[in-house]
Amino acid sequence: MESIAQLLRLIPKYDKLPGMAQAIIPVLVSCIVIFALLALAVLFLVWMERKVSAHIQDRLGPMYVGGWHGWAQTIADALKLLLKEDIVPAATDKLLFKMAPFIVFLGAFAAFVVVPFGASSFVTDLNIGVLYIVAVGSLSVIGIIMAGWASNNKYSLYGGMRAAAQIISYEIPSAIAIMTVIIPVGSLSMVDIVNAQKGGIQHWFLFRNPFIFLAFIVYFVASLAEVNRTPFDIPEAESELVAGYHTEYSGMRFAFFFLAEYANMFLVASVATTLFLGGWTQVLPSSIAHQFIPGPILFFLKALLLIFIQMWLRWSLPRLRVDQLMYLSWKVLLPISLVLVLGVGWLAVYW
Amino acid sequence: MEVDFSGDVMTLNMGPQHPSTHGVLRLELKTDGEIVAEAIPHIGYLHRCFEKHVENVDYPGVIPYTDRMDYCAAMNMELGYVLTVEKLMGIQVNNRVRCIRIIMAELDRIASHLIAAGTYGNDIGSFTPFLWCFRDRETILDLFEETCGARLLYNYNWIGGLMFDFKPGFEKKVIEFIDYFEPQVDNLNRILSDNFIFVKRTATVGIMSPEVAINYGVTGPNLRGSGVKFDVRKDEPYLGYQDIDFEVAVGKGEHGPIGSCWDRYMVRIREVKESCKIIRQTVAQLTPGDVRESIPKRVKPPAGEVYMRTECPRGELGYYIVSDGGLKPYRLKVKSPCFTVMSAFQEVSRGSMIADVVAILGSFDIVLGEIDR
C-alpha cells in the first residue's frame, strides 16, 4: 500500500485532496489491484486445472477459444456466467441466498491483504499477519453455511453442514502446523517470516529441519481440506450431494463460488509459499547468483507449483467419507502437528 | 448395523435426477444426519414395457429391443435371446458362429465391466479412472463397429447365425487389444483398486452375506462377490464354455468381510482378466465357416415354452419364451439380473451413511434400462 500511495502522489494535485480521501483512495486502489490480480489468477488456474485434468485423463481439454490451447476458454466461460440469468429459487431466504457467495469470496479476498508478493509489493504488513489470515480465511465457512441453509434444499444443507464441520476441524491442525514456523521466527508478521528465509533454498523453513518439513505436509493436507479439494471435497461431493451448498446457484453467484474456491486455493498456496518456501526470495543462494528473477514472479511460480500438486492430487484420488475425514483430522493430523510443535520448540530451545 | 435414532428423521429424495443413481433410479432415504435408516428404491422411470412391445414384433425384430435393455452390454443381451429362440427351435450353429459369439460376448463383458469399474470410481470420487476405462472401452467399441457397424446397440447376433462375419485381420486386432489391455488393468488397480482411500470407502460397507444374496436371487458378479462360486458359464454351460479354461472369480475379502462393495468391484476386475483368457483361447479355436449358414428363412418356432439363462456381465439373464407357434412371441418374460439385485438393496444398505449408499449402489452396477425394461 505504501508503494501505491507513493505512486498516487505522482498524480498532479493529489496533495490538494482532502485528507480523508488521501487515506481512503490508496486503500480502494489496492483493493482493486488485489481483486484484478485474483480474478486473473483464478482465470488462469481454472484453465490450468482443466488442462492438467485433461492431460492426466489422456484428453486435451479446451483447444479452440483464443487459439493457443484454448487459453481464452475460461474468459469466455466467465463472461457466459456473468451474462446468464440470475435465478433465485422461490423458497429461498432471499437476503442470505444473495449474500452468501460474496461472503465466501470475501474471506479469500481479505486474506490477501497481508500476503507479501514481493519485497515491497504487499498491501500492508500487519504485525499479526498470520493470525489475521487464519482468522479471515475461515470467514468463508459462514458464507457456505449461509448458502447451504438459505438454498432451502436438503442437499445444500448437507453440504453446508459438512463444510462447517470440515473447515472448522481442519483449521486446528493447519494453525498448529503454522506455529512450527512462527516459533523460530518469533514474529507473526508475514514480511518478517519471509525475511527470515532469505538467502537461497537452504534457508527455507521447508528444509531447515525435519519437523517443519513434516509440518509443511500437515499444513498442505489440512489446507486441501480447508479449501474443499479432493480428496476432501465432501461438501460438494458430486456423486452424493449433487453440488453441495451451491446446488441452487447459477450465473454470476455461482461464478463467485467458483472464484472463491480458486481464490482460496491460491490463498493457501500463497500462505504455504510464504511460510515454508521462502515467499518471494530467490531459490539459489545469493552467493552463487544475483537476483535475476523478480520476487513476485518467483512467488507466483512457487505458488503455482503447490497448486499443481493440489490439482494432481485431485485428479488421482477418490474422496473420503465424512467420518474418515474427521478421523484424519482429529486422530492423525492433530496429534502429529502437536508432536511437531513440541519438536520445533525443543529444537529452538536446545539447539 | 443397529441404528439408534436420536433426532428427527429427514426424508431425502435421491433421484431420479441425481449424478450417481446410474440413470433414473429414485431412492427415498430416511436419514438422521449422515446415517441412512432406510433406502427405499423406486423404479420404473425408464419403463417402456418391453415385454408388451415384443408381443407385437416378429422374432428377429425382438433383437433390437433386447439391445436396449442393458445398453452397456447389448451383445450379451441379444446373445441370451437368440440362444433361447435357438433352443426352442432346435437350431445348431457351426463352430465359427459359436466362437465369434463367445469372442464378442467376452469383449462386451470387458467393455461392460470397464464401465462398471470406471463409474464406480466416479461414485467414490475419483474421476480419472473413469475416463481411462472409457478410453479402453472405445477400442472395443471400434472393434464392434468395424464388424457390425454399430457401437452400442448391435443387433449382431441373429437367430441361427450372425449379421456379418469378421473382417479379415480382425482376430489379430483382438489379440493386439488384449495384449495392450491386460497391463492397463494393473494400472487401474494401482490408481483405484489398491488405493487406501478407496479400500477404506468400500471394503467394510454394504456387506451382503451369501444367504441374503441367494435369498434375494442375486446373481453374477454380485453373488460371486459374496464368495459363492457360481457362474452359469461353468455350472450350466452354453456355447461350449465348459471346454474353455478359465477361473470363476470370487470375492475373497482381502480387506474386510466377504461380500463387501470392494469384493463385488474386485470380482469384476478379475473377470476382465479371465475374459481376456477366454478370448485368447477362443480365437485359437476359430475355424472357417459360413456365419449365416443356419439362419432360418422364417423364424417360426413350434408351440411350447422355454427358459434359458446366460451369464451376462451384470448377472444371469434369463429369457422365458412362450410360443403359440406363430411368428411373434406369445409371451416373453425377462429375468433381469439388475432387477433382483435392486430388490436386495434395501436390505443391504440399511444403516449405512449417505456416502455408503452411493458406494453400495455403484457396486451393484445396475443399468436402469434393464431394471425397468
Place this chain on the structure above:
Amino acid sequence: MTPQEIAALLVDRFGSRILECKPDEVNPWSVVEPAAILEVSQFLRADDRTSMDHLELLGGIDYKDRIEVVYILYSMKQHHRYTLKCRLPREAPAIHTVESVWGVANWHEREAYDMFGIVFEGHSDMRRILCPDDWEGYPLRKDYKYPKSYRDMPV
C-alpha cells in the same frame, strides 16, 4: 434330480393338489393348485433332495381364458431346475405370496401385480412397481387398451 424325479416327488407328497405334470418338456413343469403354492414352495425349498433356494423367475401369462403364474425354481446346490405353474381365473386373480420363501419374490410379485393385476395375498407391499401408482389397467393382459393420454399428457 431329474425333472421326472421332482415331478414324482411332488405328486407323491401333494397328491391331487398337483393338477398336471409335464416333466418331459424342454422346460419341465407342473401345475399346482393355487391354494397349495405356499406349501409346495416351502417344501421344495426346505427339502434337502430338492433345495430350490433360487427363485429365478416369477411372472404371469395371459392365456385369454385364464392367467397363469409361472415360478421357475433352481437349486444352487443340486443344479436342477423345475417350473411350477398356477392357473388363476381371469377375473380378480389372487394367490398367496411366496415372499416368505424367497426374498426376491417381493419385487417379482409386485411386477406381476403391476402387469397382470394378480393380487398376492399377504404381500407386505402390494403396490405397482414399474408403472405409476395411478396407472389404469394391466398392460400385459392381452385385451389391454392403450390409453390415449396419461394425466392430460399424450402417450
Place this chain on the structure above:
Amino acid sequence: MLTYFKNLGLGVVTVLNSMRVAWRHLFTPSVTLQYPTVKWKMPERSRMRLFNKIEDCIGCSACARACPTKCITVQSEKRGKDEPEIYASDGTVIKLRTVVYDIDMTLCCYCALCTFPCPTKCLVMTGEYEYAVYDKKDHNYHFAKDKPMTVKAPKEQSTEKA
C-alpha cells in the same frame, strides 16, 4: 497402535502410487479427436442414416415389414400395362410404382433389419452421422418421386405403437 501407523504408512504409499500413475499419464499422448476439424473415419459397415435409391426400388415393402419400429411407410400401385418397362440397376423388373416411400428417422432404431431383405439392395445404411436438424419433421424423409396415377384412398397406417 501398530495398525495405526501401518494404516498411515499404507495410506501414504498408495496415495503416492496413485499419483505416480497419474503423473505418467500426464505425458501420454491424448486419445481424443478434435472433432469438428478432425473426423473419425467411419468403417464401411457403419449403420447411420438410411438412404433409399428410389430409382432401384421395386416397391415390394419388404423393408417396411422387417422394421421392428415401423418407421418405413411404403405405398405402391401397379404400373399400367401400356407403360414402358423399366428395370432396376441390377436388372430386376420394376412392376410397382412407389408413390410413397417415407422413412421417419426419429423412429429408426438403426438395427439394419430393413436393409437385408431388400431384393435390389437399394435401401442402405450410410455412414453419414451429421444430420441434426432444428425441426423434428425434417427427419421425415420422403424418397418417392412418382405421383399416384390411380386415385385410391390412402391405406390407414397402424399408428398405434406397441
